[in-house]
Amino acid sequence: MSASITVSVAGNERSVAEATTAADLFADDRAIVVARVNGELRDLAHVLADGDAVEPVRIDDPDGLQVLRHSCAHVLAQAVQQVNPDAKLGIGPPIRDGFYYDFDVTTPFTPEDLKELEKVMQRIINEGQTFVRREVSDEDALVELAGEPFKCELIGLKGGSAEDAAEGAGVEVGGAQLTIYDNVRRDGTRAWGDLCRGPHIPTTKLLGNAFKVTRSSAAYWRGDQANQQLQRVYGTAWPTKADLTAYLDRLAEAERRDHRKLGIELDLYSFPDELGSGLPVFHPKGGVLKREMEDYVRRRHIEEGFLYVGTPHISKEGLFHTSGHLPYYADTMFPPMSMEGSDYYLKAMNCPMHNLIYRSRGRSYRELPLRLFEFGSVYRYEKSGVIHGLTRVRGLEMDDSHSYVTPEQAPAEIKHLLNFVLSLLRDFGLDDFYLELSTRDDSGAKKGKFIGSEEQWAEATQILADVAAESGLDLVPDPGGAAFYGPKISVQARDAIGRTWQMSTIQYDFNQPERFGLEYQAADGSRQQPVMIHSAKFGSIERFMGVLVEHYAGAFPPWLSPVQVLGVPVAEEYAGYLREVLSGLAAQGVRVELDESDDRFPKKIRNASKSKVPFVLIAGEDDRAAGAVSFRFRDGSQRNGIPVAEAAAEILAAIASRTQV
């Protein structure tokens, strides 16, 4: 007699036969690839117990996608070891939009190798191999995997420390019970197997042809620079071929928006080799963009009560000892210049100099909050391998401010700063944010990096956390991500195609005021130490410009466009008429250009389109006769015969309101 058990399936109580598997429950829906049993993801082959709560997980659910990609990583590893039996396995977790697998091989993978691997993977997938879970003891696993030194190392780390051992290592040995997943062919023979926590999709068939091997690179074993480098192969996998194609299209769109490419096309900036790596120069059009950004940000700061200051690019080293930066960041600062018996450093941060301004005379509590702000040029010796366009440079301009406040004023000031930075970002067209709270972490490798007492850190962190919570935005913890002198909130902004960028930062610092001996005289006549709050709104002007170029794909809103209005005469005869129209606009501060080349009209239209100028004004006989112009917009739409005064008013209004057209 077969006993029955009661399970809860997607919230409904059901009585089923003993030994029923999750697969039995969801057999009629092929999109269900894994199950969540009592909150844990399980293979569909998992045998249910009385009282289990079972939820179906679809292939296109976030969890389902992770499982799909992790299974695809196994197929990749099987393919690699089929082609090269000497390859040793590292780890192979799912990542955003795909997966990777690390291998120890004597020669790195070539692009041809990757194509070959893709073919081998397709054959494995077509075989319809099933993923079969098998529990093993630690001892048996060590024997079976004696040829896989990295796996053996992970077995030694299994349990609580595995997640810390390496990002992604948890997918191999995350649980208390070690398991091996065997890939079994239809004839029952074992094709391959891998130490793995699982779960997996039931069969490789589900991968179809919706996967791709994308690239390879080196990666340090367990993410540590001190360890051996392995060769990492990246891939992507999706529920359907259409999903894969859409993903590849997204990548292509990101490539089209690449600010390095658009910077050349739009003649905004360049990176001359002669200057050195990571040192951009801004061409006239990029210069306009940069100046518009700075002018606007400077004005908004002043409106919000900041005082604009200026400080030099270099300083004697003592200053950076006082601040505490030099011991921590000496290797990321440019080496010093010796002059008149002193060592001078290019500054990598502005706060020490602002502290000197604060300290230049006695301060009263009546002056607080005292908010100092500048576009400070800083230089950081970024490692050669990390330099990237405008987003990671060695010379940059920070829109940096320091608010000096009483401890009681700190929460309100932080709130003020957060609202201020969010409003600034919105003005530039970014309006989708979340926050990150970077804190001290004494358990990890960064232990010892932080100065100040635990109580001070706890208090500062709590203040930031409270303000962040009050904002209503999502808050993501970032343990260990704080600077040495205090915790920080950072604002992450999503751009037009969904990528996130770290923008503004707000840091609570109780250390530097002490190190600099900053004080103010309180109402009772006593001397008190202020708290300083660091804040960068865009992080760096360069980086933010890069983000804006990609966010707008080079098609800036009129107020930021290097050229706002481009005149295109239908024929040479109408150039004079257009010139008059344009000079009228220029007199009102509009940035105008006239296409006086001897190109034919269609070519001028093409050039105008490629330049991404927001307003193209066209004039021919019809327009001139009517005292009008014709608009052509970036989307190709047009409005003909608009009276000149009306056109001018529309253009000026769009610029003034900072709207996109």
Add this chain to the structure above:
RNA sequence: GCCGCCUUAGCUCAGUCGGCAGAGCGAUUCACUCGUAAUGAAUAGGUCUGGGGUUCGAUUCCCCAAGGCGGCUCCA
């Protein structure tokens, strides 16, 4: 900094199994003056990233350096 790949005209890229280098776009000039994404023709433009080596001969092969790209590590 580490690993891999790459560096040819202003830009995008061919090419040379080692024998004094090509295209398109762009630029300049001439003709054309045209109503919504490329008119035609001509001309100029390159110590083939730099330095060493091998060779009768190196842009091509080898070594080193610089710069770029993709990752890793890092990012006050």
